[in-house]
Amino acid sequence: MSSQFAHEALLYAGDQAFLEGALPFVREGLDAGEPTLLVLTAPKLDRVKGELNGDGGAVFFADMADVGANPARIIPAWRRFVDAFGGDGSPVRGIGEPIFQGRTPDELVECQRHEALLNLAFAEDSSFRLLCPYDTDALDDAVIDEAVRSHPVVLEDGIKRESGAYRGLPAFSAPFGDPLPAPPASVQELQFDAGTLKSLRQLLTTRAADAGLDASRANDLVLAVNEVATNSIRHGGGSGLLRIWMGTRWLVCEIEDSGSIDDPLAGREQPRGEQHNGRGLWIANQLCDLVQVRTQAAQTVVRLHLRRA
16 A cells, blocks of 8 residues: 555547546556546546446446535545545545536636645545546646646556656645736725624625526525625634635635635635634535635635626
8 A cells, every 4th residue: 555645647539549448547447446536527437427327336326416515625525525435544546527618717717726726635645545637628838737736646558657746745735826817897885894794794685686696505604705805804813804706607706805824725625623723614615516625825715706696
C-alpha cells in the first residue's frame, strides 16, 4: 500500500480510451476486494456498468451532476466514502471526473481548486487511491496543463509517471487570492454591520423575487448570505460590503470584508462537534450552486451563485 494518498490524473482521448484507462483500475479493485466509488457523468456510469455486466461487487456509483453540481461538495462526498469503508485503514479507491465539457468558466476554476485541495484533504489517508480522468479531446490544453500541476501522478496510454509539474502541498495550502471577474456595472451595493443585517435580508428577499426564485430557493439565498455576512461581522472587522447582481443564468451575491481565511479547506469539510469556525461557509456551500472564496492579507471576498428559475 502507498504511504500517502494516491492521487492520479488519467489523460484519455474519447470514450473508448476512457474505458481502457478506467476499467483496469476498477477491476483491480474488484480483484483485491477494495470498495470502489465512481463519481462520473451519467453516460460514463452507464458505459462502465455495461462493461462490468453485473460483476459490480463492491463498486458504488454516483452522478457527478448531482454530487458535484457545486464543486465544494465533492470532497465531503469522498470523505464520507473513505470514512465508511477505509476508516480502519482498509484500502479503498475511486474515480472522480469533476471537470468535463460543459462546465461554466466559474465552475471550472472551482473544480480546479477542488482538485488541488484533494491533496490536502486526504494527505494522511494512505489507504485511498483516486483516479481523475481528463478528456484531452474535449478539454482545452490549459485545463490539461493544470491537471498535471494538481496531480502528483499521471497515467496516459497505459503508462504511469510522476508529474514533474506537480506543485505540492505547500502551494495548495497558501491563501487563494486569484482575482474574480469584475462585477457588472449594474451591481447593487449595501454596506452592513450588526445593526443592518435585517436590511440586508430584506434586500436579498426582494432581489430573489426579482430573479424568479421560488420561496424555498429565496430562503436558501437569504440564509447563506446571512451566514457569510455574520462571519464578516465576527471575524472580518465588524462590517462588510454586499454586492448583488443578476446575470442571465445566476443571481450572484458577493460579500467583501477586511478579514482573512487561513484554512484553504474552509467550507469544503464538514465542521465537527462543537467546532464553530467554518460553519458559515459550509452552510453556504450546502445551499448555493457555487461559492467562490478569495482571500488576501486584509481582504476576503465570498461570491455566492444561485441559478435563476
